[in-house]
Amino acid sequence: MNRASLFVPLGIFILIIAFGYAGFRLNDPHQLPSALLNKPFPDFQAPMLMDPSRVIDRSDLLGSPVLVNVWATWCPTCKAEHAELMRIARETDLRLVGIVYKDKPHLAMRWLNDYGNPYDLVVQDTDGALGVELGVYGAPETFLLDAAGTIIYKRVGDVNPLIWRTEMQPRLALLEVDTSATTDVDSDPATAAVKKAGAAERKD
Amino acid sequence: MVRLGSLLLIALVLCPLPGLAATPVDIYEFDSAEQESRYRALIDEFRCPKCLNTNLSGSDAPIAQDLRRTIHRLLVTDGRSDQEIRDFLQERYGDFVLYDPPLKPGTWILWGAPVFFLLIGAWVLFRVVRKPAQETALSEAEQEKIAEIIRQQRTERGSQ
Numbered sequence: 076m077n078r079a080s081l082f083v084p085l086g087i088f089i090l091i092i093a094f095g096y097a098g099f100r101l102n103d104p105h106q107l108p109s110a111l112l113n114k115p116f117p118d119f120q121a122p123m124l125m126d127p128s129r130v131i132d133r134s135d136l137l138g139s140p141v142l143v144n145v146w147a148t149w150c151p152t153c154k155a156e157h158a159e160l161m162r163i164a165r166e167t168d169l170r171l172v173g174i175v176y177k178d179k180p181h182l183a184m185r186w187l188n189d190y191g192n193p194y195d196l197v198v199q200d201t202d203g204a205l206g207v208e209l210g211v212y213g214a215p216e217t218f219l220l221d222a223a224g225t226i227i228y229k230r231v232g233d234v235n236p237l238i239w240r241t242e243m244q245p246r247l248a249l250l251e252v253d254t255s256a257t258t259d260v261d262s263d264p265a266t267a268a269v270k271k272a273g274a275a276e277r278k279d
Numbered sequence: 280m281v282r283l284g285s286l287l288l289i290a291l292v293l294c295p296l297p298g299l300a301a302t303p304v305d306i307y308e309f310d311s312a313e314q315e316s317r318y319r320a321l322i323d324e325f326r327c328p329k330c331l332n333t334n335l336s337g338s339d340a341p342i343a344q345d346l347r348r349t350i351h352r353l354l355v356t357d358g359r360s361d362q363e364i365r366d367f368l369q370e371r372y373g374d375f376v377l378y379d380p381p382l383k384p385g386t387w388i389l390w391g392a393p394v395f396f397l398l399i400g401a402w403v404l405f406r407v408v409r410k411p412a413q414e415t416a417l418s419e420a421e422q423e424k425i426a427e428i429i430r431q432q433r434t435e436r437g438s439q
Binding site for chain 1: 331372
């Protein structure tokens with residue numbers, strides 16, 4: 076037997092370790108690759124949270140890039156990511172749509188009252204049927220859609236500043252969404268005032 | 280006693296316990312017994328997306344309950360075929376939910392590895408089987424030496 080072949084078991088051992096490292100460390104088994112990536116957002120019909128008599132469908136998501144966030148009040152990670160969603164809503168042009176996943180409407184309403192509402196539109200998915208259409212298997216999950224309603228990115232887990240900066244912002248930049256922080260101290264109170272005036276008009 | 284205990288433990292670990300794994304909590308109605316057995320086969324077939332290595336029938340995760348309900352709806356209300364239901368789940372949850380992944384560029388290593396290891400095994404076996412045949416062939420001088428040693432041993436034993 077030649078001496079070099081004594082190292083064969085060591086080589087096999089290192090190979091197994093390498094496989095294990097790649098399989099268990101680099102590849103997070105809790106992050107399922109989305110089957111819907113680069114496919115159109117599925118057709119759906121769901122009642123609006125604020126006004127259940129209004130039915131929202133896929134066409135309400137079209138026209139401009141949208142961030143669709145699946146959340147619930149029973150989900151602690153949703154609370155953790157809420158501040159970042161508020162920041163995105165405040166500082167960028169991106170439109171946010173929320174899907175309340177398997178939750179009671181009154182709890183969701185209270186949540187939005189207490190912690191603020193980053194969403195342009197919130198729909199209810201009380202029994203999780205829309206979630207199944209979207210391949211959702213837990214909350215929170217977040218989708219980015221282009222203006223034509225194609226899913227360009229999916230995140231399972233929280234949207235945090237790092238994910239925003241490294242994953243979402245570059246993709247949105249390609250879609251020409253203004254994601255720079257627009258909080259310009261001079262202009263901000265002015266736009267707020269304009270918005271307020273608009274809201275007052277609608278009330279009248 | 281300890282030995283018996285550890286034997287039992289090993290038996291427990293090795294036994295998949297199908298009776299314990301299946302804990303269906305939800306009650307559904309079916310039009311026929313055939314439909315129900317198809318439903319049972321389907322929920323056994325798919326992997327729960329949340330729980331890594333449990334099938335839909337064995338999981339209490341909310342998503343597994345939702346998917347069982349979805350499968351029941353597709354099967355009983357919509358009257359879809361087994362293959363249509365498979366496609367439905369795969370379109371939404373990807374290959375992950377299938378315990379039988381399709382052969383494609385991303386999975387060739389999965390399908391090819393057993394063949395690869397079989398070939399390595401065959402090669403090693405071939406080497407091992409062939410080698411002793413070469414080494415056991417002793418020269419005449421060696422055989423003479425062995426015979427001498429055996430004779431010596433016998434005479435020593437005889438003199439004791």
